[in-house]
Each structure stands twice: as C-alpha cells, then as structure tokens.
Amino acid sequence: MGLRGRCPACGEGRLFGRFLKPVAACSSCGQPWDGHRADDFPAYIVILLLGHILVPLMIEVNSALSIPLGWQAAIWPTLAAILAVAMIQPVKGAVIAFQWAKRMYGFR
DSSP states (O other): OGGGTBOTTTSSSBSBSSSSOBOSBOTTTOOBOTTOOOTTHHHHHHHHHHHHHHHHHHHHHHHHOOOOHHHHHHHHHHHHHHHHHHHHHHHHHHHHHHHHHTTOGGGO
16 A cells, blocks of 8 residues: 555555655544654665666667767656656655554554
8 A cells, every 4th residue: 555655554545745745644544654764765775676677778778779878868867867756655655554564663
C-alpha cells in the first residue's frame, strides 16, 4: 500500500498530505504516521534504481544511435530528474510501510 500512497495499516486513507510530507495520522483508521524515520533512505534507493535504469539505457542508446554529445547532455539529466521525481514518493511510501510492518523506530 505504501507504494500507492495509501495507509499501510488499512489501505484506505492517504499516506501523504503533500508531495513528500506524510500526514500526521490516517484519516480512516487513525494510525499515526509522524513517528517514521525514513530520513535519506528513499533518496538512496532512488539513486540506486536510477543508476541501474539509466546506465544500461545510455550504453544501449549510444551503441545503437549516434546522438550528438550536446543532445545527450540535455537528454540524460532531464530524464534522470523526471524519473527521480516520479519515483521518490512511492519509494518513500514503501520505506514507511516497511518500517511500520516491522515495527521499527517510531512504530513500536
């Protein structure tokens, strides 16, 4: 449920009030979410995933096509930024859900 931005406890309420700010508590079941300690771990996961997605893609595109260096300097950082923004909220939701499921940190 965390990947979809829903409350891992009940699956009904929203996990995020703003882009990366979790709600204080679930509106459906009342589970408090302000005790999580996701910190920088979601960003590390996104960076790891981006590297595993973009590097092989860059190698394959460069071997198949001869794109000028100037275009590549515009394409790859833009694609990396778009993918990072698209992935960070679901990854943070998954990290919070994992911490809740394992009763880690603020969820004892």
